[in-house]
Amino acid sequence: DIQMTQSPSTLSASIGDRVTITCRASQSISNWLAWYQQKPGKAPNLLISKASTLESGVPSRFSGSGSGTEFTLTISSLQPDDFATYYCQQYNSLFTFGPGTKVDIK
Amino acid sequence: EVQLVESGGGLVQPGRSLRLSCAASGFIFDDYGMHWVRQAPGKGLEWVSGISWNSGSIGYADSVKGRFTISRDNAKNSLYLQMHSLRAEDTALYYCAKNTMDILTGEFDYWGQGTLVTVSS
Numbered sequence A: 001d002i003q004m005t006q007s008p009s010t011l012s013a014s015i016g017d018r019v020t021i022t023c024r025a026s027q028s029i030s031n032w033l034a035w036y037q038q039k040p041g042k043a044p045n046l047l048i049s050k051a052s053t054l055e056s057g058v059p060s061r062f063s064g065s066g067s068g069t070e071f072t073l074t075i076s077s078l079q080p081d082d083f084a085t086y087y088c089q090q091y092n093s094l095f096t097f098g099p100g101t102k103v104d105i106k
Numbered sequence B: 001e002v003q004l005v006e007s008g009g010g011l012v013q014p015g016r017s018l019r020l021s022c023a024a025s026g027f028i029f030d031d032y033g034m035h036w037v038r039q040a041p042g043k044g045l046e047w048v049s050g051i052s053w054n055s056g057s058i059g060y061a062d063s064v065k066g067r068f069t070i071s072r073d074n075a076k077n078s079l080y081l082q083m084h085s086l087r088a089e090d091t092a093l094y095y096c097a098k099n100t101m102d103i104l105t106g107e108f109d110y111w112g113q114g115t116l117v118t119v120s121s
Helices: none
Strands: A004-007 A010-013 A017-025 A035-036 A044-050 A061-069 A070-075 A086-088 A102-106 B002-008 B010-012 B018-025 B034-039 B045-049 B058-060 B068-073 B078-083 B092-099 B108-111 B113-121
Touching: A004 A086, A010 A017, A017 A035, A017 A102, A035 A061, A044 A061, A044 A086, A044 B108, A070 A086, A070 B010, A086 B018, A086 B045, B002 B092, B018 B034, B018 B092, B018 B113, B034 B078, B034 B108, B045 B078, B058 B068
Parallel strands: A010 A102, B010 B113
Antiparallel strands: A004 A017, A017 A070, A035 A044, A035 A086, A061 A070, A086 A102, B002 B018, B018 B078, B034 B045, B034 B092, B045 B058, B068 B078, B092 B108, B092 B113
């Protein structure tokens, strides 16, 4: 089974900050990686597919990169609506979510 | 508008069974794979099970294999999860999610609001 890790588990940041979240896979998953945003009491929302493809309607301040085993989600300038928990997910071999990274207000 | 509406959750004793349903609308149901994802209170997301468009490919997380069965009825635009031998650790909000592809891979682009399953005596 493929295991996913994320770092940090919690990130405190201010409006306007550049934020980077790292996701690592226990084995190569090529670019079969998605990123989701989840706000309290809500279902997750797909942000990025295939490691770097921004979904329709997602602000361009979000970007994804990486391949193989190491991936990053970057928010170029943090906005109030971005305080949430972010999950990576691999779909190279069935499906596994990372443990999540909570972005909160500094 | 894509809609996924889960139902069937509730309080159930350990060792008992429960069947969840997901009613889909707003898209051609039998063009896409479908999944169940759960989230224990205050915890992260866990993929539970997925099924391809024609039920030809099915997958389960190790934590539920042998106890849960996923199925779909394309004529009724519905997804199901039959859960047996429930344990306290199965307590979670269960989401139904639509795949971006017809086979058992791809991202999950639409999610329901979830149905809560509580396993407790």
